Amino acid sequence: xxxxxxxxxxxxxxxxxxxxSEGYRMASLTWEDDFYFxxxxxxxxxxxxxxxxxxxxxxxxxxxxxxxxGVKSPTFEISAPLDIWKKVSxxxxxxxxxxxxxxxxxxxxxxKLIKAPKSAIELVECAIRLDTEWP
Amino acid sequence: MKTRYKGYTxxxxxxxxxxxxxxxxxxxxxxxxxxxxxxxxxxKILWDELKPGIDPLSPENIFIVMTAPLTGTRAPSTxxxxxxxxxPITGGIGxxxxxxxxxxxLKKAGWDGIVIRGSADTPVYIEINDDVVQIKNADHLWGKDxxxxxxxxxxxxxKKAATMVIGPAGENLVKFACVVCQERVHxxxxxxxxxxxxxxxGLVVKGxxxxxxxxxxxxxxxxxxxxxxxxxxxxxxxTVPKLGTSMFVALLQRANALxxxxxxxxTFENYNQITGETLAKDHxxxxxxxxxxxxxxxxxxxxxxxxxxxxxxxxxxxxxANLLINDLDAIIRWNRExxxxxxxxxxxxxxxxxxxxxxxxxxxxxxxxxGKKENILDILKLIAHREGIGNDLAEGVKYLSEKYGGxxxxxxxxxxxxxxxxxxxxxxxxxxYATANRGACHLDGGYxxxxxxxxxxxxxxxxxxxxxxxxxLDQNLLxxxxxxxxxLFTSWTFVPAIAFKAQxxxxxxxIIRKILTYTWPSITGLLKLPLVFLKFHIPLLPHSKAIALxxxxxxxFGKLIRIGDRGYTMEKLFNLREGIxxxxxxxAKRFTDDLLVKGNKNSRVQLDKxxxxxxxxxxxxxxxxxxxxxxxxxDLNFVDISQLN
Ligand code: SF4
Numbered sequence: 001x002x003x004x005x006x007x008x009x010x011x012x013x014x015x016x017x018x019x020x021s022e023g024y025r026m027a028s029l030t031w032e033d034d035f036y037f038x039x040x041x042x043x044x045x046x047x048x049x050x051x052x053x054x055x056x057x058x059x060x061x062x063x064x065x066x067x068x069x070g071v072k073s074p075t076f077e078i079s080a081p082l083d084i085w086k087k088v089s090x091x092x093x094x095x096x097x098x099x100x101x102x103x104x105x106x107x108x109x110x111x112k113l114i115k116a117p118k119s120a121i122e123l124v125e126c127a128i129r130l131d132t133e134w135p
Numbered sequence: 136m137k138t139r140y141k142g143y144t145x146x147x148x149x150x151x152x153x154x155x156x157x158x159x160x161x162x163x164x165x166x167x168x169x170x171x172x173x174x175x176x177x178x179k180i181l182w183d184e185l186k187p188g189i190d191p192l193s194p195e196n197i198f199i200v201m202t203a204p205l206t207g208t209r210a211p212s213t214x215x216x217x218x219x220x221x222x223p224i225t226g227g228i229g230x231x232x233x234x235x236x237x238x239x240x241l242k243k244a245g246w247d248g249i250v251i252r253g254s255a256d257t258p259v260y261i262e263i264n265d266d267v268v269q270i271k272n273a274d275h276l277w278g279k280d281x282x283x284x285x286x287x288x289x290x291x292x293x294k295k296a297a298t299m300v301i302g303p304a305g306e307n308l309v310k311f312a313c314v315v316c317q318e319r320v321h322x323x324x325x326x327x328x329x330x331x332x333x334x335x336x337g338l339v340v341k342g343x344x345x346x347x348x349x350x351x352x353x354x355x356x357x358x359x360x361x362x363x364x365x366x367x368x369x370x371x372x373x374t375v376p377k378l379g380t381s382m383f384v385a386l387l388q389r390a391n392a393l394x395x396x397x398x399x400x401x402t403f404e405n406y407n408q409i410t411g412e413t414l415a416k417d418h419x420x421x422x423x424x425x426x427x428x429x430x431x432x433x434x435x436x437x438x439x440x441x442x443x444x445x446x447x448x449x450x451x452x453x454x455x456a457n458l459l460i461n462d463l464d465a466i467i468r469w470n471r472e473x474x475x476x477x478x479x480x481x482x483x484x485x486x487x488x489x490x491x492x493x494x495x496x497x498x499x500x501x502x503x504x505x506g507k508k509e510n511i512l513d514i515l516k517l518i519a520h521r522e523g524i525g526n527d528l529a530e531g532v533k534y535l536s537e538k539y540g541g542x543x544x545x546x547x548x549x550x551x552x553x554x555x556x557x558x559x560x561x562x563x564x565x566x567x568y569a570t571a572n573r574g575a576c577h578l579d580g581g582y583x584x585x586x587x588x589x590x591x592x593x594x595x596x597x598x599x600x601x602x603x604x605x606x607x608l609d610q611n612l613l614x615x616x617x618x619x620x621x622x623l624f625t626s627w628t629f630v631p632a633i634a635f636k637a638q639x640x641x642x643x644x645x646i647i648r649k650i651l652t653y654t655w656p657s658i659t660g661l662l663k664l665p666l667v668f669l670k671f672h673i674p675l676l677p678h679s680k681a682i683a684l685x686x687x688x689x690x691x692f693g694k695l696i697r698i699g700d701r702g703y704t705m706e707k708l709f710n711l712r713e714g715i716x717x718x719x720x721x722x723a724k725r726f727t728d729d730l731l732v733k734g735n736k737n738s739r740v741q742l743d744k745x746x747x748x749x750x751x752x753x754x755x756x757x758x759x760x761x762x763x764x765x766x767x768x769x770d771l772n773f774v775d776i777s778q779l780n
Contacts, residue, residue, distance in 0.1 A: 102258055102334060
């Protein structure tokens with residue numbers, strides 16, 4: 001049994017994985033922003049599923065599931081339906097390409113994300129390494 | 136009654152992409168009188184609507200499409216219209232003018248302009264059919280080039296409609312992404328990336344209404360004469376139709392003003408392989424141009440058996456001499472690709488030249504080399520898709536110089552890359568670059584090169600003291616012409632045909648040059664003359680009379696020039712509010728310190744001498760901030776200047 005995607009446990013596992021990753025650290029030494037990653041309502045997802053992730057200088061300082069979006073006001077919100085997130089985690093969709101093609105919707109300064117492609121890929125690689133159970 | 140003036144529809148469309156709603160934006164007649172139309176009226180709207188300091192690529196930015204009173208009338212060369220927003224390149228005022236048919240159709244649909252706010256969740260385009268406005272899904276257009284997207288937008292009833300779109304570069308927020316309308320391009324200041332940030336792929340418009348003018352018969356008569364004068368003029372009737380803007384390659388080479396090897400010199404040894412004459416001889420099929428224009432400065436050329444749009448001067452120089460490339464076929468191909476991808480060729484050519492010099496000097500190893508053409512096509516695609524080194528190049532010269540180095544030879548002003556005129560070879564033109572509100576721009580800068588190097592009669596190229604007054608006059612003049620809706624090329628008739636005869640005599644040319652150079656105080660005097668002394672129209676500038684006859688406004692030569700001055704100052708105020716200051720009115724050291732001509736100490740741009748004089752003539756203080764009495768004179772005293780200091 002894997003860890004249910006988007007659960008608190010999953011968020012914590014992601015945090016550990018990011019903090020173990022030398023690749024992520026090296027690619028993100030100057031990064032200082034936090035995110036909501038959002039799986040939008042649809043199919044098996046009955047209401048928007050939000051995970052808060054705080055990334056700081058190559059480290060993940062915090063990661064947890066959020067039920068009320070007003071709890072935090074992160075610099076970025078990246079949202080997409082489940083099938084798109086699955087494509088990202090299967091490496092079928094490069095996260096930056098996903099942003100450029102607007103399959104991944106961004107609230108916040110898109111350019112800043114586009115200019116950090118290595119960091120985005122390393123972050124996705126950390127998520128891929130988790131034993132995720134998809135809904 | 137939306138407006139008491141003819142020539143306008145009196146209505147502006149207001150579209151909110153976030154809420155997917157549409158409405159009307161109200162403009163007062165007072166603002167029409169103050170700014171006429173185009174980019175200046177847009178600047179006033181941006182001033183009123185934008186909060187200072189917003190991110191230009193955020194939903195808070197506003198994107199404006201704006202026509203002018205002459206747009207779509209019978210007046211010659213008036214298909215021009217503007218797009219404006221806060222620029223993602225400079226952080227100041229952004230705008231770009233083009234001659235595609237969108238402005239005419241928009242007006243015929245009953246709209247003088249469109250104010251677009253917010254940002255759509257997914258890619259959309261706006262479809263306008265007279266009063267019916269719809270925001271439509273553009274998933275099928277996203278990722279497509281500018282030609283294909285325009286074709287796809289012309290569905291069923293819209294086969295003959297006008298379109299404007301962004302290409303992949305705009306979608307991917309390349310800083311110097313352009314907007315394309317038919318094959319005409321809104322190149323400068325990154326308006327394509329503003330559209331991309333709003334998930335707005337394009338607009339399509341179809342109009343069935345008539346554009347009324349105030350005195351139809353007199354207007355018809357006046358425009359008839361005007362067209363005749365354009366056709367009979369040596370520049371607009373002969374040289375430009377024959378050679379297009381590419382005629383400048385040879386002219387600028389002769390004037391030591393053809394930017395070569397990243398603007399490090401003004402002549403290119405192989406220039407004759409990339410001239411307008413060579414283009415005409417080897418490739419030209421016919422000339423073409425914007426709707427309603429008797430000049431027809433565009434080129435249709437043949438390449439690989441296909442008829443395609445030919446390159447303008449800027450591309451021929453910046454992808455030719457500036458990169459040390461003399462292959463005209465390759466330049467034509469790149470020109471086509473730039474348009475399809477939606478990249479501004481001026482910024483792009485200058486970015487590549489700068490990157491090549493960084494590579495040559497070992498500052499940034501990037502595999503771009505002067506004279507090497509094999510990888511250019513791929514690089515253009517990398518830039519448009521922000522892949523590999525394209526992601527850095529997509530940010531422009533200023534960013535590259537800050538990240539890697541080379542600020543001393545970085546060709547930009549306020550972040551906007553230099554166009555294809557060597558600054559030291561025409562120091563007034565260079566002053567225009569430094570002071571232009573949208574950053575380094577030959578048109579915003581006053582296009583002094585015509586009076587310094589390429590025109591039939593010129594001022595002394597390296598004479599500094601005479602230039603500020605001329606620059607202010609030219610900036611105001613071009614601003615005025617643009618605000619009415621005319622193509623700036625119509626200003627060529629400002630230099631009478633007789634001057635072209637005079638240039639054949641060396642002695643007469645010499646005398647005229649001296650007169651023009653040393654009578655600059657009279658230009659300053661003219662700029663200061665109260666309006667009551669300028670209440671007339673002059674045949675050399677038929678625009679003011681055309682505007683009067685089209686709109687019914689109280690218009691004169693003096694009033695029109697005043698509108699140019701006001702519009703220009705309004706843009707300056709916008710920039711000041713965004714924190715753009717005197718320190719930004721500058722050029723790279725290469726242009727202010729290096730001599731273009733060995734031994735000629737005046738062949739560098741002495742901005743320190745010219746700027747104070749320029750500010751003074753404009754009625755600005757020593758820091759380049761308009762004085763209160765200047766604002767009063769220009770009816771801009773709704774601005775609280777103390778808040779900008
Ligand atoms: S001169 Fe050229 S750019 Fe100007 S309106 Fe005519 S064709 Fe268009």
